[in-house]
Amino acid sequence: MSTPLADLHVPDHYRLLGVAPRATDVQIKAAYRKLSRVYHPDAQGGSVVAENCFKQIASAYAELSDPAKRLNYDRMLMLRDPLRLVDDPRAERALDVLDTVVTRLRKRQAALPNAVQGRDLRVEHPLPFAKAMLGGLTIVRAEYTVSCTPCRGAGTVEPTRNPVCHVCQGAGTLKTGLRRHDARCGFCDGRGNLLLAPCASCGGSGQVLTSRDVEVSVPPRCRDGAHLRVRGGGEVLAGGRPGDLIAVVRLQPHPFLRAEGDDLICQVPLTWSEAVAGARVPVPTLESTQWLTVPPGTPPGREFRISGHGLPISGNIGAKRGGLRVQVFIDMPADLGPSQVAAILALEAQLGAQRFTRAVAYRAAIGSQEPSSSAT
Ligand SMILES: [Zn+2]
Numbered sequence: 001m002s003t004p005l006a007d008l009h010v011p012d013h014y015r016l017l018g019v020a021p022r023a024t025d026v027q028i029k030a031a032y033r034k035l036s037r038v039y040h041p042d043a044q045g046g047s048v049v050a051e052n053c054f055k056q057i058a059s060a061y062a063e064l065s066d067p068a069k070r071l072n073y074d075r076m077l078m079l080r081d082p083l084r085l086v087d088d089p090r091a092e093r094a095l096d097v098l099d100t101v102v103t104r105l106r107k108r109q110a111a112l113p114n115a116v117q118g119r120d121l122r123v124e125h126p127l128p129f130a131k132a133m134l135g136g137l138t139i140v141r142a143e144y145t146v147s148c149t150p151c152r153g154a155g156t157v158e159p160t161r162n163p164v165c166h167v168c169q170g171a172g173t174l175k176t177g178l179r180r181h182d183a184r185c186g187f188c189d190g191r192g193n194l195l196l197a198p199c200a201s202c203g204g205s206g207q208v209l210t211s212r213d214v215e216v217s218v219p220p221r222c223r224d225g226a227h228l229r230v231r232g233g234g235e236v237l238a239g240g241r242p243g244d245l246i247a248v249v250r251l252q253p254h255p256f257l258r259a260e261g262d263d264l265i266c267q268v269p270l271t272w273s274e275a276v277a278g279a280r281v282p283v284p285t286l287e288s289t290q291w292l293t294v295p296p297g298t299p300p301g302r303e304f305r306i307s308g309h310g311l312p313i314s315g316n317i318g319a320k321r322g323g324l325r326v327q328v329f330i331d332m333p334a335d336l337g338p339s340q341v342a343a344i345l346a347l348e349a350q351l352g353a354q355r356f357t358r359a360v361a362y363r364a365a366i367g368s369q370e371p372s373s374s375a376t
Pocket residue numbers: 165166167168169170171172173185186187188189190191192193
């Protein structure tokens with residue numbers, strides 16, 4: 001967490017070198033030398049933070065030490081921040097802070113007053129269809145950050161190795177703009193010091209991620225988006241009451257089953273021969289697989305009912321259950337070749353039109369012939 005100041009102010013070259021905008025060439029060179037001793041990566045055992053700081057300082061020095069470039073830079077700075085060139089009383093003493101020793105680091109996140117109550121955690125939880133319909137227990141991983149133990153949230157265990165930021169002189173903020181408002185210091189990111197020796201446990205953030213598995217009770221016929229709350233399953237603060245865990249159910253649909261009332265519906269495709277000659281077909285249930293006998297001559301759309309394999313009728317686990325309604329349909333092959341079409345026409349002719357009783361009855365009921373004018 002950073003300071004509440006949302007505005008980040010990238011310091012100009014003079015601020016980076018810790019000198020006043022009217023500093024002489026000699027002062028600028030001396031400042032660069034002094035800063036190099038602190039931030040040169042060789043001096044800091046290859047610290048990435050030091051290297052990044054040094055790059056900014058070196059590039060500022062490269063521009064200000066060249067008279068023509070400095071003149072251009074001053075013009076640009078004047079346009080960007082007219083008050084900047086006249087108003088910086090602190091600049092004269094900016095580098096003095098490098099000689100002060102940091103003994104205590106500002107905590108990046110202010111402790112909440114009386115923070116005895118842990119926060120509630122909201123976790124999206126994917127729930128398989130069968131578990132959601134039958135109910136039961138599921139495990140939800142609750143993740144949250146806690147203050148790092150080795151550094152106690154300060155981000156370092158060696159505070160004296162982290163220099164005070166000379167750009168903001170430890171304040172973490174810089175005055176900027178025409179109204180001289182406080183903005184977050186872009187050199188130290190509002191910390192007030194540079195973390196050259198970050199804590200190895202938390203990498204300098206002062207916080208570490210922790211998690212625990214929480215058992216969540218799922219009621220039968222649980223819906224997508226349901227909020228399942230577990231008291232005390234949330235964030236735990238030392239010496240405080242834990243918050244709650246709120247698992248938000250993301251129902252994973254079943255590829256073949258859907259709920260309707262107290263029943264489940266499964267649509268099962270049959271081949272022609274299975275429909276004509278009869279077959280044993282597998283049907284998925286919430287728990288396993290059931291085998292269904294399809295009698296010979298089964299028309300598409302016929303429904304079979306497997307009792308006791310639907311949804312729990314009351315809201316209780318283990319309650320009486322509805323049925324599993326199996327609806328069959330005929331799987332029609334696509335892209336039949338001419339010889340296959342001819343074979344089917346021949347079979348239909350052999351069966352005779354009267355064998356297709358429903359098609360014949362339908363035609364007879366509607367009755368009319370297609371007018372020849374609309375034929376294409
Ligand atoms: Zn700073």
